[in-house]
Amino acid sequence: MMLRRTRLLVVALLLAAPAGAATWEADPAHSSVQFAIRHLMISTVRGEFSKFLAKATGDPANPAGATIEAVIDASSIDTRNEKRDGHLKTPDFLDVAKFPAITFKSTKIEKAGEGKAKVTGDLTLHGVTKPVVLEVEGPTAVIKDPMGNTKAGAHATTKINRKDFGITWNKSLDGGGLMVGEEIEITIDIEAVKQGE
Numbered sequence: 716m717m718l719r720r721t722r723l724l725v726v727a728l729l730l731a732a733p734a735g736a737a738t739w740e741a742d743p744a745h746s747s748v749q750f751a752i753r754h755l756m757i758s759t760v761r762g763e764f765s766k767f768l769a770k771a772t773g774d775p776a777n778p779a780g781a782t783i784e785a786v787i788d789a790s791s792i793d794t795r796n797e798k799r800d801g802h803l804k805t806p807d808f809l810d811v812a813k814f815p816a817i818t819f820k821s822t823k824i825e826k827a828g829e830g831k832a833k834v835t836g837d838l839t840l841h842g843v844t845k846p847v848v849l850e851v852e853g854p855t856a857v858i859k860d861p862m863g864n865t866k867a868g869a870h871a872t873t874k875i876n877r878k879d880f881g882i883t884w885n886k887s888l889d890g891g892g893l894m895v896g897e898e899i900e901i902t903i904d905i906e907a908v909k910q911g912e
Contacts, residue, residue, distance in 0.1 A: 738772045738910040742866070745906035748787060752877075753896030755888065762794035764817075771907070783821035783836065789814060807884040814842045822846070834871070843880040849873050849903070857909075865909035873901050 749763045766788035773781025790811040792803050804811045821836040827850070834849040853869030860866050876897050877883075886894040 736773060738770060739867070739907040740910055741767070741769045742906045742908050743767065747902075747904050749902045749904075751900045751902075752898070755894060756892040756896075760794060760799075762792060762800075764788065764791045765793055766791035769819075769905075779824050781821070781824055783819070783824075783834065785819040787817040789817050808882055809841060814840075819847075827851075838875070840875075840880040841882050845875075845879055847873050847875060854907075866906060867909075868904070868906045871903040871905075875899050875901065 743766075746767075747763055748767050749761060751759050751761045754760045764787045767786065769783065769785035771781060771783045789809045790804060792800055792809065792811075794800055794803070803809055806813070816839075818839045819836050821834055823833075823835040825833045825835075827833045830852060832851040834851055835846060836849070837844050838847045849871040850873065851869055851871045854867040855869065857865060857867045877899055878897050884895070888894060
């Protein structure tokens with residue numbers, strides 16, 4: 716139910732809505748939350764969360780006053796390998812039975828050059844809350860889709876260390892090093908819809 720009320724880790728990306736305060740919600744069919752992490756120190760495993768909701772509300776004349784709230788269903792993790800996904804849901808990693816949601820709430824939005832912004836917020840993952848900074852490109856120009864919906868898009872990236880959130884499981888390799896990397900690269904692509912039209 717919480718997932719039905721908000722709409723993803725970053726409609727923060729939509730800092731420049733049309734005039735006047737507005738609420739934007741991510742279109743999950745055309746948006747994604749993806750991640751990448753090193754495996755065996757020789758390759759990169761990529762995955763995504765297929766269920767997420769987020770909402771951004773604000774006045775483009777005052778982007779610093781915008782608010783963003785988002786929820787990701789932790790159990791929707793998908794790395795295209797059922798056995799690995801099952802392990803990622805256990806207490807070794809996300810512990811989705813105990814921590815079913817990953818949440819984000821913005822605390823500050825700053826311009827970072829033409830068409831760019833930094834969105835700082837509190838990320839709660841695995842029951843631990845830490846500040847993160849999203850590097851944002853966009854939003855795009857606002858358009859009307861063929862159904863008459865007002866839409867805009869944006870792209871954001873960040874990096875986190877999973878150990879900062881209490882996710883510490885690993886195995887040492889015979890030749891040195893660890894099985895699973897600690898740094899996680901997060902990539903977010905958003906197509907958002909203006910609400911109330």
